[in-house]
Amino acid sequence: MIRSGVLALCALVLSLAPAWGQDVAEVLGADPRRFTAADLPLLLSAQAQAEAAGNTRAVEYLVTLRMVAQLQDPAHSTLKDGGIPLSRSQVEAELTRLRAKLERLRSEASPSGPVTAERDVSPRGPGEFFNRELSFLEFNRRVVSMAADANQPLLERVRFLSIASANLDEFFSIRVAGLHQDALNGPGTARSDGNTPKETLAAIDAEARALEAEQQRLWNEELKPALERAGVHVVEAKAADAETWRAIEALLAREILPRVQVEAFTTETQLTQGRPQLVFETAGGERRLVRVPGELPTWLEVTTPSGTRLVRTQQALIAHFERSWQATGGAVRLTQNQDLWGREGTPGHRYGAAVRIETDLPAPLREGIARHLGLRPEDVYVQREVGLAESAELVDKVERPELRFERFSPNAESPLGSDPFARIRAQDVLLHHPYDKFDTVVEWLEAAARDPKVEELRISLYRTGMDSRVVEALELAAQNGKQVKVLVELKARFDEPANVHNTERLKAAGVEVFHGAHGHKVHAKIAQVVRREGGQRVLYSHLGTGNYHPGSARFYTDLGLMTADAAIGRDVERIFEQLQGKTEGAPNLSKVLQAPYTLRSSVIDMIDAEAQAAREGKPARIVAKMNSLNDPEIIRALYRASQAGVEIDLVVRGLCTLRPGVPGLSERIRVRSTLGQFLEHSRVYQFHAGGQLKTYIASADWMARNTSRRVETAVPIEDPRLRAQLDALLRTYLRDTAGSFTLRPDGKYERVQLEEGSLPSKAQEEVRERMAEAPSLATETLLGAAPLHWRGDVALLDEALRARHGMGLEVIEHEAARLGVRKAGTITITTGLLEQLHQEALAEDAGARDRGELRRVRLAELLERLVARGRGTAPN
Secondary structure (H helix, E strand, O other): HHHHHHHHHHHHHHOHHHOOOOOHHOOOOOOOOHHHHHHHHHHHHHHHHHHHHHOOOHHHHHHHHHHHHHHHHOOOOOOOOOOOOOOOHHHHHHHHHHHHHHHHHHHHOOOOOOOOOOOOOOOOOOOHHHOHHHHHHHHHHHHHHHOOOOOOOOOHHHHHHHHHHHHHHHHHHHHHHHHHHHHHHHOOOOOOOOOOOHHHHHHHHHHHHHHHHHHHHHHHHHHHHHHHHOOOOOOOOOHHHHHHHHHHHHHHHHHHHOOOEEEOOOOOOOOOOOOOOOEEEEEOOOOEEOOOOOOOOOEEEEEOOOOOEEEEHHHHHHHHHHHOOOOEEEEEEEEOOOOOOOOOOOOOOOOOOEEEEEOOOHHHHHHHHEEEEOOOOHHHEOOOOOOHHHHHHHHOOOOOHHHOOOOOEEOOOOOOOHHHHHHHHOEEEEEOOOOEEOOOOHHHHHHHHHOOOOEEEEEEEEEOOOOOOHHHHHHHHHHHEEEEEEEEEEOOOHHHHHOOOOOOOOHOOOEEEOOOOOEEEOOEEEEEEEEEEOEEEEEEEEEEOOOOOOOHOEEEEEEEEEOOOOOOOOOOHHHHHHHHHOOOOOOOOOOOOEOOHHHHHHHHHHHHHHHHHHHHOOOOOOEEEOOOOOOOOHHHHHHHHHOOOOOEEEEEOOOEEEOOOOOOOOOOEEEEEHHHHHHHHOEEEEHHHOOOEEEEEEOOEEEEEEEHHHEEEEEEEOOOOHHHHHHHHHHHHOOOOOOOEEEOOOOEEEEEEOOOOOOOOOOHHHHHHHHHHHHHHHHHHHHOOEEEEEEEOHHHHHHHHHHOOOOOOOHHHHHHHHHHHOOOOEEEEEEEHHHHHHHHHHHHOOHHHOOOOOOOHHHHHHHHHHHHOOOOOOOO
């Protein structure tokens, strides 16, 4: 059966050889066991042909086959990629795994699809997936529901409303604009959810109008009255009393009117996206446009004898000009097609055709403006108050801490200590922003820039801002004679000007700047320092889930691994070489997964492995956290796993086209979304893997654009201590009751309700407390599973740490000093003693537990108890 399938595939690929590439046809039609290292030139040529043809499955097959060929070569079979020695049993185990992967990829590598589909979920029609655009609008509805939640601080509710409005702006300028273009290009083919572009646009119109109506109601009927009751006086200019109006006019004359531009509104007039512009019609029928510069404040603080009043600038201007000109007017806010690079890499225009207007103009005026812009009536959104997205500025103006989230400061102590390279060399470091300060990464780069042993720095910049300490550190490194290589992604939407600016700035400093290769947007977040130690090149790498942007790192939750692992370091180095164009095709990586080559297929392999474990009656589980999910191949793999018996929990903040809880399809899949003070941006993939918890952090969501059209990375977390931290993190989100919603089979979300008698769980607060109480490296080392004998003598402690953990006192001395136990006498630390101390600490606070209060015992507190009790205890 297998042989007949292979022969059929051979015939198919050979028939396609002229158009597809003879080398690809030859390789796919051959037995993988025949290839050795001598065939690598042929395999590389075939891979290049497959890439040129855009067949990512064939590329993945050929990348895997290159690994197999090297392992099958007698001269290389004891070396895995990069020269790592392997035993014969390890070679055979690796070959077995890779050959199984080849069998699956072979069936999928043909341009016509798989020859057999025994492992595929057959297409089930439109009901298999939710509509992507409607799923995004459901996400925005969740943001609006946070604005409606009276349990949230009042000013934060206003901020959530502003975020929801800004989200809709981007949605219309990108997704809706693209759908309009698709509809113009033809009648449209039904997409994965079964809808054509025109049908999707009609559904969007209904949902978006309902959502905007709810936003307007919330602002005018709930939030403004609540602000007034709280002593924050938001005044509509036209309704202002005489005293307030005089103050408004004085402020306009002094600070605003000299900076606005008034012009006649003619057939040649062009409106631009951004701040609302003002349109008026005088009693004589003359139309005028008032352009309001973007740098003007959107809110005015008006001081009167009765107190401070907040007035929206555009409303003050409308009232002023209506009185001055005896005119009728209002605001117009334009949304344009804002896709500079088209869809993931196709050159386009920064500002294209008008997509919609939001306006409070009277009907005759708004209809005329719509015709002027070439818009249909359904593209006009009439609003009582235009520009709710600018409400965030109001929040920033009001100094009322009690109406905000509790002020947050990241951990002051750097987990890298005084010698970051010694710390990373001793043990992998997992950073969790914003709880760990982003300055840790910047300070590592600054230390590298000054370190005479450092030879080279490499980094990929997707978003980093105009005035970034990251860029300053790279400039410093170049000035100090280091080789500095920086990938700047010029197609980072909305950050193009900043990235062009940073490119010019870095080049002027002598930095080698490049912009990627192979037409893929580079979204990976990777950095590397090459250091000369004892005559050897040592690679220190950082792989993260978020941008190297000090600003967003204060508000986004992200993870970053800092490691001196040699294999990961070589993988990162090869990715940079590929992005510089120094190598052809996909790099041969041993640990890091890279899109668009191996990430998707490897994720599917791990999903399928869980499914197989479930079929065999073994424990199987998948937990993943990400921003969005819509990759149909990964979703179908998750469906297969659910049907096989795998329990699957997904934490997906934004859009999700997977349909959970459908009998016979996805009844074991649960999807939840969590919102809160910080934007959840980290990506974590966790697979049970026979109890070993195979865990990755990644720059990629499970989105088709990420897995197919972008350069992304996912790095394994191999330190059991760090895997346990991520496991605890995922569990925290799965029990959150403060800002979580569950996805129903019908595509709607419902708020997670607190079960009767249970304590509320606020994921972000719990993580923040855990991070604040988390022990440093020294405490974690001392609290290891095996007993550690410490006689109090610093030299002996240093010796014990080096013998057991490969690290010395220079790494942990600050923690011992903080606890005041440098000369504490003889101490024996065991997990049993720690458990006893933990129970005692809880018992002392039994009253709090009886009151239902949550009690957490700090590990540092236990260590202090241990020190007090352990004096004089002799080691065995």
